[in-house]
Amino acid sequence: MINFGLNKLSKQQARTGLIFMMPWFIGFLIFGLYPMVMSVYYSLCRYDVLRIPQFIGFGNYEKLILEDPYFWTSISNTLVYTALRVPLCIIGSLLLAVLVNNAVRGVKFFRTVFFIPSIVTGVVLSVVWLWMFNPQFGLLNSFLAYMGISGPLWLLDPNWSKPSMVLMSVWSIGGGRMLVFLAALQGIPKHLYEAVDIDGGGWWAKFRNVTVPMISPVLFLWSVLEIIFSLQVFVEAYVMTQGGPLNSTMFYNLYLYNKAFNDFEMGYASALAWILMIISLIITIIQFRLSKNWVHYDGGAK
């Protein structure tokens, strides 16, 4: 009798469960699965949106890899940007987290102040820094001039344009990433540091042998995420440089956007999207492989 009642209840629950998750499922079919399949198909077609797609096999991929110099430029730009930005942002946020982990009076106030710039993202961030980077009247070169240094042309110099955009993202190191690192730091048991004290180790020994291993899972997770984000950089370049000067900030997604929505080469752009997906996947897999050497879970074995 009771069994029957429970059964009825669980059947009802199963039905309600399926109904309640439907919005996601329908959304996933329309905006996830179907587009994914279509994107593979488009990438094998010539497609300008106006006429129906025309199947050309691997033509887009061949053209991309063999004949398109911009493809390689955009890949190398994006990889350089990622290689500069990710270590700087992760290390910057970590050091800042260590700094605000000091229990001094008023440190909460500083945490708030450090967080504020990270609220500014996308277009506003780009517009504001466009002005900061102005070679003649911008804040950076005015400051450098005051110090007696003649500043670079920043975004207008092909050698400086990528480092400039990386520098701009350093402004946001006090944001969510720092908070997560801080929470991880606060979870490290005190006795581990005391053990280093007994062994006569200084702050570097503590940082190297306790702090970094103990929070390595969080550092690893954010390195994976930040690399994926960095490979997708778009708005900064679109607003600040349109890919210039001399294509030095023609990042992968900017190139993809131009191909798709300026030239309406949707098939070609879809092929570009899949190559980016594959590059991200390969880098992530390599990171997981390498993580076995340095990431410690539960403070125990590697």
Add this chain to the structure above:
Amino acid sequence: MINPKAKTAVKNTLIYLTLTTFALFFVIPFLWILSTSLKGNEQIFVIPPQWIPSTFMWDNYAKVFERIPFLLYVKNSVFISLIVITGTVLSSSIVAYSFACLNWPGRNALFVVVLASMMLPMQVTMIPVFVIFKEIGWLNSFKPLTLPAFLGGGAFNIFLLRQFFLSIPRDLLDSARIDGCSEFRIYWNIVLPNAKPALATVSILTFMFTWNDFLGPLIYLSDQAKGTIALGLGMFVGQYVTEWSLLMAASMLMMLPMLIIFFVFQKYFIQGFIMSGLKD
């Protein structure tokens, strides 16, 4: 022999010095933006720069509204944001309720699909989704930017809310079930009121994202009258690239709501990052 008290004092001084240096690095750009936004053109191009304008040109803020249909952009952005927040909160919470509080066959397998879908880069789906909206004639309308929010509200939000819902005591739900409460009423009258902090986090993060979103409006809104504030600012740069005071005034106006929301709802920001970043 250094006395330990003196050592602590030196250490604290060094900490405060470093904290202050960083604080200046983070804050000075804001003061610079504010200062530029209040200057006349002849004051902007002065070397070395003046921090406090000789006359405050409050007029610059009014000019932003005259040069571009800024008020209209604000209205559009607010409208889109409100709809997206509503859709996201309603649909991600009901889906999260299903994944966290209800038992059904295949639930765990599908939750893996939810998590995996977070990894799918937007670029891969962007073009076919654009084609779908073009085929049904929704280009140049707010529908492509708003309606998808009602279908799941984003995998990340589902994940965040599911984590939170799991912490609500099961007994509370079961006793309501025994009393004959329908699942929808349990969701609406018990789970949602208990999850207000998590819903606030989702709403705020959604607002920040929608308010700043550039690519979506860029792809879907070609009519100037339909523009959002992010799109408007992006276009403004192209048209008035030398009018820095107006650009900075417009930037200030766009940042203002975000800053206010941050100061009012600080703890929800922090909670959102901690919830998403640490638990797995």
